[in-house]
Amino acid sequence: MSQNVFSNLMSQLKDRKFTFTGELEPEKTTNLAEVIETANKLKRHVVACNVTDNPQSFGYVSSLAASYIVQREAGMETIYQLTCRDRNRIALFSDLLGAAALGIRNVLALTGDHTTLGDTPQAKPVFDLDSVQLIRMIRQMVDKGMDLNGKQIHDPPRFHVGGGVNPNARPLEPEIFKLEKKIANGSEFFQTQVVFEIETTRKFFKEAKKFNIPILVGIFPLKSYGVAEYFDKTVPGVHVPRHLLEALSKAKEIQEKEKRKAKCSEINLEYFTDFIKEIKKTTPAAGCHIMSVGYEEIVPPLVEAAK
Amino acid sequence: MIITVQKPFEEVLRMLDSIEDVFIIGCGECSTLCHTGGEEQVKEMAEKLQKEGKKIVGAIVVETPCDARILTKDTRKLSAEIQKSGAILALTCGVGVQDIVEHLKKMTIPGLDTKFIGQTERIGEFYERCRACGECILFETGGICPVARCPKGMQNGPCGGMYDGKCEVGRYAKDCAWVLIFNRLKDLNMLDLYKTVKDPRDYSKLNVQPREVVWIKVSNP
Numbered sequence: 001m002s003q004n005v006f007s008n009l010m011s012q013l014k015d016r017k018f019t020f021t022g023e024l025e026p027e028k029t030t031n032l033a034e035v036i037e038t039a040n041k042l043k044r045h046v047v048a049c050n051v052t053d054n055p056q057s058f059g060y061v062s063s064l065a066a067s068y069i070v071q072r073e074a075g076m077e078t079i080y081q082l083t084c085r086d087r088n089r090i091a092l093f094s095d096l097l098g099a100a101a102l103g104i105r106n107v108l109a110l111t112g113d114h115t116t117l118g119d120t121p122q123a124k125p126v127f128d129l130d131s132v133q134l135i136r137m138i139r140q141m142v143d144k145g146m147d148l149n150g151k152q153i154h155d156p157p158r159f160h161v162g163g164g165v166n167p168n169a170r171p172l173e174p175e176i177f178k179l180e181k182k183i184a185n186g187s188e189f190f191q192t193q194v195v196f197e198i199e200t201t202r203k204f205f206k207e208a209k210k211f212n213i214p215i216l217v218g219i220f221p222l223k224s225y226g227v228a229e230y231f232d233k234t235v236p237g238v239h240v241p242r243h244l245l246e247a248l249s250k251a252k253e254i255q256e257k258e259k260r261k262a263k264c265s266e267i268n269l270e271y272f273t274d275f276i277k278e279i280k281k282t283t284p285a286a287g288c289h290i291m292s293v294g295y296e297e298i299v300p301p302l303v304e305a306a307k
Numbered sequence: 308m309i310i311t312v313q314k315p316f317e318e319v320l321r322m323l324d325s326i327e328d329v330f331i332i333g334c335g336e337c338s339t340l341c342h343t344g345g346e347e348q349v350k351e352m353a354e355k356l357q358k359e360g361k362k363i364v365g366a367i368v369v370e371t372p373c374d375a376r377i378l379t380k381d382t383r384k385l386s387a388e389i390q391k392s393g394a395i396l397a398l399t400c401g402v403g404v405q406d407i408v409e410h411l412k413k414m415t416i417p418g419l420d421t422k423f424i425g426q427t428e429r430i431g432e433f434y435e436r437c438r439a440c441g442e443c444i445l446f447e448t449g450g451i452c453p454v455a456r457c458p459k460g461m462q463n464g465p466c467g468g469m470y471d472g473k474c475e476v477g478r479y480a481k482d483c484a485w486v487l488i489f490n491r492l493k494d495l496n497m498l499d500l501y502k503t504v505k506d507p508r509d510y511s512k513l514n515v516q517p518r519e520v521v522w523i524k525v526s527n528p
Contacts, residue, residue, distance in 0.1 A: 085459075089507060111466045114458050114476045125459065132463035133507045148507065166467045174489040174501070178464035181504055193467060236470035236479065 006158040007105035008077050009048040012287075013189055013214040018280060019287030020303050021079060021191065021216055022046035022296075025055060026066035032073075035066060038296050039074035045303045046290065048077040050108060050191070054086065057118025064095055068102040079162065080104045083112025088128040089137065093147055096138060100157030108162045108191065109134040132181050135161055139186030161186060165215070166193040167204030168237030176207045189214040191289040194231070196220075196240050198278045205283040214286035217279055221268045221302065223295040225252040244271050268298055269305055276306035308337040309400040310433040311344065311419040319352075319396065320359060322416045326393035329361050331418075332382075332407060333368035334399040342430050343419050344368070344398030352398065352418065364392045372403035379410050389413060423455075441513045447500050449491030456484035462505040464489070 005011050012019045022042040024035050035051075042049060051070060053063035067078040080099050087095065099107065111131040115123045129137065138161045140146050145156035163182040169175035179190070192215060195201050201217055208215060222228040222240070225248040232240040247267045254260040279285050288306075292299050323329060331349050338344025346368050353363045365388035369381045382389060389395065394414040397404045401421040408415045423435040438455045445452060454460050458476040465485035468475035472486040492501045 111459060111461065114468060116458070116476055117468075127459045127461075128510070129507050130459070130461045130463055131466075132504055136504065137507075164467060169465070169467075169469060170471050171486060171489075174464055174486060177489070177498075177501060181463055181502065185504055236475070 004158070007048070007160055009079065009106050010160045010188065012047050016286070019214075019216060020046045020299075021287070021289045022049040022299060023052065023289070023291045023293055024049045024066070024070060024078075025052045025293045026061040026063065028058075028060055030061065032061070032066055032069050035070060036073045039070045039076040041296050042299055043074060043076050045300045048079050048106060050079040050081055050289070053081040053083045053110070053112070054118070055113070057085065057113045057115050057120070057123075059118070059120055064099055064102070064104075067099065067104050071103060077106070078104060079106040079108050081108045081110060082134070083110045084127050084129050084131065084134055085112030085115060086123075086126055088126055089148060092129065092134060093137065093141070096141060096157060096159070097153070100159060105158065106160050106162065107138060108164065109138060109187070110164050131163060132178070132185055135163055135182055135187045136185040143186070160188050162189040162191060163187040164193065165190045165208070166237075167195050167200055167217075168193055170237060172204070172207065179208060180211065183211050183213050187213075189216065189286070191216045192218040194218045194220040194235070194238055194291065196231075196238065196244070196275075198275060198282070200239075201279060201283055201285070205285065209284045215284075216287045216289040217283075217285045218289045218291060219272060219275065220291045221272055221295055221298045222248060222264075223298075224264060225249050247271075265298060265301075269301055272298075272302055273305040276302070280306075308340060308425065308427065309402070310422045310425040310427075310435075311338050311341050311400050312422060313343050313348070313398075314418055314420055316355060319416070319418055323356070323361065323394065323396065326414075326416075327362055328364045328392045329356055330364050330385075330389050330392035330395045330413075331366040332372060332395055332397050332399065332403075333366070334372050334403055335368050335370040336373075338399055338403075338419065339368070340427065341433075348398055352396065356396075364388045369403075372397070372399045373406050375406055375410055378406055382411060439514055440508075441518065442508070444505070447503070447505065448488045449495060449497065449500070451484060451488045451491055453484045453488065456482075456487075461485055462508070464501070 024038055026035050051063045051067040054060055063081050067080040070076050070078050109131055115125040137148050141157055142159050145153045165179050166175055195217055228240045228245055228248050231238050251263040254263055276288055290299055333344040333349040349366050349368055353366055365385050369378050371377045394416055395407055396416050396418050397407050398418045404415055404417045424437040425433040426436045427433055435455050440454050465483050469483040472483055473479035474481050474483045489501055492498050
């Protein structure tokens with residue numbers, strides 16, 4: 001980890017305070033009012049929010065523009081997600097300088113989902129760099145003030161760079177080696193893919209704890225039975241525990257909308273409070289990254305309950 | 308070898324719409340092995356075109372139509388027929404088509420789609436194994452190519468789209484190239500190669516731009 005602290009996120013991680021981050025997903029619009037509103041709701045409950053970069057290869061408003069506007073309008077620190085899918089190294093470098101100029105201080109460097117999985121599968125995939133190489137490029141920009149070819153940057157950017165890691169990977173061994181590569185190349189923190197089971201989380205940390213690097217466990221509160229079923233059936237390696245699925249399935253039968261919502265919140269709060277407490281107690285996780293797109297009302301009571 | 312498949316016959320007919328006299332050239336190498344442009348396929352194509360009212364003025368399977376010397380030698384005695392034709396239909400890969408255009412100076416229609424450089428498991432079952440990127444990295448990857456076999460061309464390990472050793476692109480039907488590489492290097496006791504971070508590739512030297520290999524010309528002027 002570098003010595004300097006440029007962001008609230010890094011400050012909390014350095015203080016070894018159990019840290020919560022949130023997630024904002026700008027969509028196919030030029031109007032960021034909704035994202036700003038969500039950021040306002042999450043403020044004071046999470047230290048910073050990721051702003052997703054065309055997730056699952058769906059074309060949305062730029063994560064750079066949204067990160068800047070969220071910081072300016074909501075006063076919420078952002079973790080600017082940047083993927084290698086849509087940009088070659090020149091564009092990545094250029095967007096990073098732009099991000100620094102706009103006051104963004106955290107970057108999550110990702111390879112990005114493949115183009116064929118999204119809503120514009122005809123697009124040419126770029127993948128000029130991969131995530132490890134992107135992390136290394138950012139490090140070089142920050143630490144040495146240089147581009148990839150060693151050319152000097154006037155007034156270099158100040159960023160903290162993070163990476164992704166998948167505790168559900170099977171086999172896990174190549175993923176752990178890759179985590180090590182990202183750390184060796186200067187990634188300062190990690191956020192994981194969604195995990196629902198404490199056992200998977202523990203198994204992962206058994207391998208990852210030796211690196212002594214801040215890792216935030218990705219959790220995804222389930223707004224409805226439909227969302228839970230979708231995860232369970234379509235995201236390989238991600239299993240929603242049976243009893244949680246069954247509880248949400250029962251709640252689905254409640255006719256009255258308000259009561260149904262209340263029941264779902266109760267189920268989520270119970271499950272995820274326990275889950276976060278277990279993570280705190282039995283793993284060296286630095287915190288949790290709560291992905292609650294479309295279900296942000298769960299975040300304040302959850303963070304409060306898990307304290 | 309170069310893997311080819313035949314274009315749909317309707318597409319061939321559409322390209323030959325205004326042409327009456329057709330000369331067919333097949334390939335004695337890759338397209339013969341793919342069963343797309345050998346003696347048999349040239350004969351079948353001639354028959355199908357005749358049924359559609361085309362006149363076949365001549366046909367030949369050139370041993371290697373991608374080699375200008377062999378192409379010109381093999382077709383020399385048929386130059387009258389070729390000149391008489393309205394177009395050549397080439398049952399060859401894209402290199403063959405272009406060699407024919409350049410040396411026989413005749414409108415040439417591709418009868419095949421060129422797919423990739425591949426390995427043949429059996430006829431009709433081919434696997435892409437090389438992208439001809441221009442700088443081979445197979446030593447570092449245990450002899451398994453991530454350029455050809457990873458949809459993202461990852462260079463430092465599997466991405467988040469791997470599960471159970473399979474790739475999310477194509478709905479987990481294909482192996483993740485990086486899990487194959489990892490396992491191979493582990494078996495070979497060469498995991499240090501996996502741990503080494505690969506530099507970004509130098510695309511100024513790779514196959515984005517058209518390339519020519521001229522070393523033979525240089526050493527034997």
